[in-house]
Amino acid sequence: MKLYDLNASPNARRVRIFIAEKAIDIPVQDVDLATGYNKTEDYLTKNILGRMPLLELDDGTCISESHAICRYLEETYPNPPLMGRTPVERAHVEMWNRRMELELLHPLINMFIHSHPMWKDTRTQIPDWADVCQRHAIETLGWLDRSLEGREFIATDDYTVADITAQCSILMGKAVGVRVPETHSNIAEWWGRVTSRPTARA
Ligand SMILES: N[C@@H](CCC(=O)N[C@@H](CS)C(=O)NCC(=O)O)C(=O)O
Helix, strand or coil: CEEEECCCCHHHHHHHHHHHHHCCCCCEEECCHHHCHHHCHHHHCCCCCCCCCEEECCCCCEEECHHHHHHHHHHHCCCCCCCCCCHHHHHHHHHHHHHHHHHHHHHHHHHHHHHCHHHCCCCCCCHHHHHHHHHHHHHHHHHHHHHCCCCCCCCCCCCCHHHHHHHHHHHHHHHHCCCCCCCCHHHHHHHHHHHCCHHHHC
């Protein structure tokens, strides 16, 4: 197996933390955007979207989309379980992971794409959309904080992929200047728990 990685990417970080939690040894190829390797014919046959992360299996099968990679790894390395132990837990993990991806990570990524100069030549930027996305992410942090009242982790009593997605979203928020308000003490306590895990810096 080989992981095509992009160091600064929040989606690639989701997969790196997942792999570290499973303690799987997977060789990594760091893709340097400056070389344009991810837009070459060679890479585009692996992922037509030219994006990272991507997991290449030993028989050449390629899996992209961070959650699909995590799903494959969960099926092939079930311990420790990071996607729930029972049907209800698995549904809750899926529910919360989607919420964290759609309601927190994507708004933050869109805010970045629609406001940062690095994207001005490759994407159509709509500054008002960046503002809308920022407000969306801030609103999500509000209801996430209320949901974490009395809970150790986001989806179940254990650390799961939903925590990983939220963790990577909050790091993305820091990078684009959206910080968790100090009043959100439930998120602050959860953040302390997840970032004290040895895998947090994967
Ligand atoms: N939905 C995909 C998103 C992948 C993605 O957008 N990756 C970005 C980094 S976060 C990338 O490779 N960008 C390089 C480019 O678009 O050229 C996932 O979850 O893996």
